[in-house]
Amino acid sequence: MNELAALSGVSVRYASGGRVHVGLDRVDYAVAAHETAAVIGESGCGKTTLGRTLLLLQTPSEGRVHFAGEDLTALSGAALRRRRRLMQMMFQDPYASLNPRMTIGETLAEPLVVHGMETWRSAQARVAEALAMVGLAAAMQARLPHEFSGGQRQRIAIARAVIGRPRLVVADEPLSALDITLQGQILGLFRRLQESLGLTYVFISHDLPVVGRIASRVAVMLGGCIVEEGPTQEVFSRPAHPYTQALLDAVPIADPAAERLRQAREPSSPAGRPAREARAQGCPFVQRCPHAMAMCADIRPERAEVAPGRTAACWLHRADA
Amino acid sequence: MRPWLGAIGGVLLAMTALLAVAAPLAAPYRPTQINLRARLQPPDWGAPGRPRHLLGTDNVGRDVLSRIIWGARISVSVGAAAAGLGAVIGTTLGLCAGFFGGRTDAVVSWLIEVQLAFPFTLFAIFLLAALGGGFVPVVCVLALATWVNFARVVRSQAMSLRAQDFILAAQAVGVGPVRLLRRHLLPAVLPSVIVVASFSAAQAVLTEAALSFLGVGVDPTIPSWGAMLNLGRDYLSDAWWMATFPGLAIALTVLGANLLGGWLGARLEPRGS
Numbered sequence: 047m048n049e050l051a052a053l054s055g056v057s058v059r060y061a062s063g064g065r066v067h068v069g070l071d072r073v074d075y076a077v078a079a080h081e082t083a084a085v086i087g088e089s090g091c092g093k094t095t096l097g098r099t100l101l102l103l104q105t106p107s108e109g110r111v112h113f114a115g116e117d118l119t120a121l122s123g124a125a126l127r128r129r130r131r132l133m134q135m136m137f138q139d140p141y142a143s144l145n146p147r148m149t150i151g152e153t154l155a156e157p158l159v160v161h162g163m164e165t166w167r168s169a170q171a172r173v174a175e176a177l178a179m180v181g182l183a184a185a186m187q188a189r190l191p192h193e194f195s196g197g198q199r200q201r202i203a204i205a206r207a208v209i210g211r212p213r214l215v216v217a218d219e220p221l222s223a224l225d226i227t228l229q230g231q232i233l234g235l236f237r238r239l240q241e242s243l244g245l246t247y248v249f250i251s252h253d254l255p256v257v258g259r260i261a262s263r264v265a266v267m268l269g270g271c272i273v274e275e276g277p278t279q280e281v282f283s284r285p286a287h288p289y290t291q292a293l294l295d296a297v298p299i300a301d302p303a304a305e306r307l308r309q310a311r312e313p314s315s316p317a318g319r320p321a322r323e324a325r326a327q328g329c330p331f332v333q334r335c336p337h338a339m340a341m342c343a344d345i346r347p348e349r350a351e352v353a354p355g356r357t358a359a360c361w362l363h364r365a366d367a
Numbered sequence: 368m369r370p371w372l373g374a375i376g377g378v379l380l381a382m383t384a385l386l387a388v389a390a391p392l393a394a395p396y397r398p399t400q401i402n403l404r405a406r407l408q409p410p411d412w413g414a415p416g417r418p419r420h421l422l423g424t425d426n427v428g429r430d431v432l433s434r435i436i437w438g439a440r441i442s443v444s445v446g447a448a449a450a451g452l453g454a455v456i457g458t459t460l461g462l463c464a465g466f467f468g469g470r471t472d473a474v475v476s477w478l479i480e481v482q483l484a485f486p487f488t489l490f491a492i493f494l495l496a497a498l499g500g501g502f503v504p505v506v507c508v509l510a511l512a513t514w515v516n517f518a519r520v521v522r523s524q525a526m527s528l529r530a531q532d533f534i535l536a537a538q539a540v541g542v543g544p545v546r547l548l549r550r551h552l553l554p555a556v557l558p559s560v561i562v563v564a565s566f567s568a569a570q571a572v573l574t575e576a577a578l579s580f581l582g583v584g585v586d587p588t589i590p591s592w593g594a595m596l597n598l599g600r601d602y603l604s605d606a607w608w609m610a611t612f613p614g615l616a617i618a619l620t621v622l623g624a625n626l627l628g629g630w631l632g633a634r635l636e637p638r639g640s
Contacts, residue, residue, distance in 0.1 A: 101539065103539055123544075127543055130541035135536070139532060143533050145537065145555075146533070148550075156537070156540060160542050206536075210540070
């Protein structure tokens with residue numbers, strides 16, 4: 047696998063109010079160049095933290111973060127900033143990620159200027175080109191963020207992420223703020239940009255149908271851990287981890303008869319129930335798992351290969367268990 | 368904030384500034400001209416042709432109006448300079464403390480607390496006695512009092528801004544700390560800085576008045592509003608005009624600064640109106 051970005055043994059812990067909150071717990075994760083990977087899981091599972099740590103916007107408490115063969119955690123602040131041109135983030139709320147006092151032209155030109163690729167004056171042409179790439183008029187440069195609609199802001203966020211010709215784009219819930227028709231348009235835009243610019247995507251999402259359409263690989267997160275990882279089609283058709291199964295079961299079906307069946311089948315402990323009570327030991331899913339065994343509460347299963355190219359962290363798949 | 372309130376504030380300040388600049392032309396008398404035969408005369412709007420004192424005279428017969436006009440020079444320049452110097456120092460320290468946190472924040476917060484815990488007037492008298500009076504020392508000492516206003520407001524704003532997505536997004540595209548502070552955080556805190564500047568200028572005008580009363584002001588030969596006000600207190604029952612008109616001048620200037628500051632603060636906010 048031609049690995050572009052990777053986390054190895056990464057933990058993120060926040061101290062707040064005397065308690066230690068675990069954002070990521072010894073996570074190993076890798077993205078291959080030119081693939082579209084997705085990270086899914088319920089809110090609070092650590093998927094946003096994983097995305098931010100991958101770009102070192104969140105400093106890990108332990109572990110290493112590699113990008114293009116280089117250990118980012120060993121770099122100085124200035125050296126890391128120079129690498130940032132190649133690895134970009136799209137935030138969950140595009141409006142909040144735009145400086146309300148800067149025009150769109152300034153916001154888009156900023157990455158080019160701080161990386162010494164253009165001056166404020168000469169950046170105009172590339173800003174116009176980037177706006178055209180996402181289907182916006184060059185004349186919109188002079189406007190402020192609040193003058194745009196939600197869909198336009200999402201396009202601006204995309205333009206900003208790709209204007210410096212990055213290799214990796216981490217997109218945090220890029221579609222959740224958009225209505226269905228816009229989602230289709232933006233997805234198409236993501237695909238076209240990937241082809242023309244050779245991008246690698248990490249999509250952070252809770253929208254399983256969308257992930258199924260765009261991502262070639264998917265990682266399922268729970269309680270700061272990756273509990274399952276593999277090719278999207280295989281993971282979705284034959285989930286190895288009970289939590290993945292629960293997530294898939296919770297997806298509504300657009301056929302009333304099938305949806306009634308699904309709801310009848312839905313277990314009494316739905317995946318939607320938050321699992322914030324981080325456990326020091328044992329499987330993070332043990333309280334909600336229909337297959338829980340005695341050992342699940344005591345020993346956390348390590349992620350291991352369950353099929354070629356697929357891993358899961360569940361005792362059900364361990365021959366030695 | 369209604370625009371016309373801001374306009375009133377602007378007009379008040381502009382008038383004060385104009386009087387300060389044009390004092391030699393606008394004042395009917397020399398501000399230091401003593402006339403012992405015309406002591407404690409009430410405001411006189413009498414017939415033209417004879418010497419009049421529109422706002423009365425003080426205890427040694429000096430024209431109150433002329434002294435107020437000349438005094439505007441001190442108040443305007445000291446207020447503006449002290450607020451400006453305090454704004455530069457306080458905003459810089461506040462931004463660094465709020466944004467970088469950690470040790471920087473600990474040092475700046477400690478400085479703020481020391482400053483607030485100190486009896487400032489005593490400190491100012493000590494410093495000015497040691498440095499000697501004069502414009503620059505007085506402005507520097509007043510800035511020691513005003514920078515805290517800026518540092519506290521800016522620090523808390525920078526702390527909450529630091530966690531906002533647009534700051535994180537700027538860092539994500541590779542913006543360094545200097546540019547981040549200058550181009551992203553500073554414009555965001557500027558509306559508050561302007562509002563704080565308006566009341567800090569007012570505070571500086573008042574403090575300068577107190578220092579003038581204590582004899583460590585800018586220049587004893589130039590009248591200042593504060594010194595006039597304090598002198599007039601002794602004659603409040605006999606000559607109300609001696610304290611009332613300088614007080615009114617201070618009040619109108621401070622009001623003007625606050626009105627203008629509030630309006631500017633609202634205008635510089637891009638969202639909503």
